[in-house]
Amino acid sequence: MSRIKQLIHQKKEQLDGHQAPEETEFRLRQALNKEPKRRHTNWNMKIWQSIAALLVVSILIGYNYQSLAYYGKKIIGYDDVVSDTLQHLNELGMGQTINKSITFEDGATFTIDGIIVDDNQLVMFYTLESPQSIEKNPEFDHTPNKISGFLTDSNHESGMGEVSEDGKVVKGTHSFEPPNGFAKELTVEFFNTSKSITFAYDPVKALGHSxxxxxxxxxxxxxxxxxxxxxxxxxxxxxxxxxxxxxxxxxxxxxxxxxxxxxxxxxxxxxxxxxxxxxxxxxxxxxxxxxxxxxxxxxxxxxxxxxxxxxxx
Missing domain, CATH: 2.60.40 (Immunoglobulin-like)
Structure with missing residues (x-):
């Protein structure tokens, strides 16, 4: 048996002795029951089912007991702009809602709707609203530079988003290196401005180890x-x-x-x-x-x- 299989089975045995809160079990089972009862030929659908199963039995990573708790409602408006994995984690409320905004000198507003964190990355769900079309005025495209905090200096790794029909609103995600587990407050810094957003971070809501x-x-x-x-x-x-x-x-x-x-x-x-x-x-x-x-x-x-x-x- 490979090392990765051994780790997975060890974590599963540790978790078999735990019982998730009734609210958590209900929500997770409810999400699974919503999966279509048909044969899937699309691999993306298989991934969705796999991620849902991951959150129920915690085989892959071996979440801490507290990490299985229900932490918040789904971050709405992101069904078409995130990966299949993030979509299912979001559907199950496995992130932390933030809802903090900043307005730049040019009138554009950047809102951090929520985050999902594990040992691999911090994923920020964001909304960018500008007074004019972002496509016609690329200067309104405000990209975060890094996230800082206690023992944290997390660089921006990647980003994606979907622009509205009028070109004035973007919804998407930005990925950063994961923050330190002892950080309780994080600050998002941006390119070409001294303005920043600081928000409370709860490391207990991270999704566990890798x-x-x-x-x-x-x-x-x-x-x-x-x-x-x-x-x-x-x-x-x-x-x-x-x-x-x-x-x-x-x-x-x-x-x-x-x-x-x-x-x-x-x-x-x-x-x-x-x-x-x-x-x-x-x-x-x-x-x-x-x-x-x-x-x-x-x-x-x-x-x-x-x-x-x-x-x-």
């Missing part, structure tokens, strides 16, 4: 190698990290690298890389792992046909 497993596998690409180092799974996403020469990393189309679980492809959310004095590191982001783990087989499929069997690591 499972990290070494890969330590190298693949040959042309005249150089790419080294995959680790896979980290959490409720919001799956990260795969590694290293390689600057030339190889810069020229590789990471979107063609596939994460396959039990023969099914997990949707890739994005990729990135950075170079410093120690070398070039890269990172791939995928949807959260499904919870059908009894017969789990995790593979990475490279564009040149090579396959890395992570489950055997």
């Amino acid at each position: 499972i990290k497993q070494s890969i330590n596998e190298k693949v040959q690409l042309d005249n150089d190698q790419l080294a995959f180092q680790s896979i980290t799974a959490s409720p919001t996403l799956t990260r795969i990290s590694g290293t390689g020469s600057k030339a190889v990393v810069e020229n590789l189309d990471f979107s063609k690298i596939k994460l396959i679980i039990n023969g099914e492809e997990i949707s890739q959310l994005g990729s990135g890389y950075s170079t410093d004095l120690t070398g070039t590191t890269f990172e791939l982001k995928f949807e959260a792992l499904p919870t059908d783990l009894e017969q789990m087989n995790i593979e990475l499929h490279m564009p040149n046909g090579q396959v890395i069997d992570i489950d055997d690591k």
